[in-house]
Amino acid sequence: DPKIIQKPKYLVAVTGSEKILICEQYLGHNAMYWYRQSAKKPLEFMFSYSYQKLMDNQTASSRFQPQSSKKNHLDLQITALKPDDSATYFCASSHPGLDYEQYFGPGTRLTVL
Amino acid sequence: QEKVQQSPESLIVPEGAMVSLNCSFSDSASQSIWWYQQHPGKGPKALISIFSNGNKKEGRLTVYLNRASLHVSLHIKDSQPSDSAVYLCAVRGSNAKLTFGKGTKLSVKS
Numbered sequence: 001d002p003k004i005i006q007k008p009k010y011l012v013a014v015t016g017s018e019k020i021l022i023c024e025q026y027l028g029h030n031a032m033y034w035y036r037q038s039a040k041k042p043l044e045f046m047f048s049y050s051y052q053k054l055m056d057n058q059t060a061s062s063r064f065q066p067q068s069s070k071k072n073h074l075d076l077q078i079t080a081l082k083p084d085d086s087a088t089y090f091c092a093s094s095h096p097g098l099d100y101e102q103y104f105g106p107g108t109r110l111t112v113l
Numbered sequence: 114q115e116k117v118q119q120s121p122e123s124l125i126v127p128e129g130a131m132v133s134l135n136c137s138f139s140d141s142a143s144q145s146i147w148w149y150q151q152h153p154g155k156g157p158k159a160l161i162s163i164f165s166n167g168n169k170k171e172g173r174l175t176v177y178l179n180r181a182s183l184h185v186s187l188h189i190k191d192s193q194p195s196d197s198a199v200y201l202c203a204v205r206g207s208n209a210k211l212t213f214g215k216g217t218k219l220s221v222k223s
Contacts, residue, residue: 004156031209042117043157043201043213056208090156098144098209099164104156 003027004105006091011110013081020067021076021108023091029103031055031096032074034066037107038087049074050096081112115140119202119214128223132189136202136214139183146178146185147211149201157201161187192221 007022025032034046048056052068063085065077078085091105116139126132136146145164149157161176163169163185168177173190189196199218203211 035211042215043203043211045210045212048209056210058210092156094209096209098205098207101147101159101162102211104149104158106156107154 001026002106004091004093004103006089006105006108008108009106011108013110013112015081015083015112017081018077018079019081019110021078021089021091021110023074023076023105025072025091025093025103025105027093027103028072029093029095030071031094031100032068033092033094033102034074034076035090035092035104036087037090043090046076047074078110083112086110086112115143115204115206115212117202117204117212117214119200119217121217122215123218123220125220125222126192128192128194128221130192130221132192132196132219132221134187134189134200134202134217134219136185136187137183138185138202138204138212140204140206141180141183143204143206145205146176147203147205148174148176148187149203149213151199151201151216160200189219192219194221194223197221 037043067075088107092102094100094102147162151157175188199216202214
């Protein structure tokens with residue numbers, strides 16, 4: 001059974017629209033993360049949460065808003081979508097702290113037309 | 114801002130060969146170095162990590178870290194076609210954030 005679920009697997013959106021990417025983890029972790037991988041750039045850190053609190057935000061734009069409704073959920077809302085937002089978005093989780101492995105989900109591939 | 118450079122960009126080897134992947138990083142205060150494996154259309158999966166100078170062996174994998182030269186390498190012994198994937202080097206700083214390199218694409222031919 002998959003331990004980190006991301007929905008949907010593929011998503012097509014039009015410029016200017018808003019989408020929510022879903023992430024649920026069943027590993028019992030209290031730290032969750034979002035990363036983005038595009039064709040032009042390496043895998044990039046976006047956000048980290050620990051015990052449902054935002055710990056680090058490396059995105060330059062307020063169009064990206066993480067939402068933690070439950071301790072094993074960390075969704076990503078993206079507003080005013082642009083073609084440059086096209087990428088695969090990965091959710092990850094770990095135990096809090098620096099020594100623990102971050103486990104990655106299968107990703108949501110977003111295409112903005 | 115941490116920078117991570119990987120080489121080579123791609124590598125083709127015959128089955129059974131020893132594979133050597135390189136990674137250089139910019140911050141000597143980085144907490145740990147992680148190697149991830151990523152198959153097409155999948156999320157990255159951690160293979161091995163190292164925190165201190167020296168080497169660490171796990172199965173067919175050995176990683177060497179030299180903090181003075183800001184260099185880490187991953188060696189895969191007796192490579193198999195199933196090892197074909199992209200290998201990502203990631204550096205973890207003090208805030209748990211992972212900074213990734215662009216990866217090395219490995220193809221093992223049988």
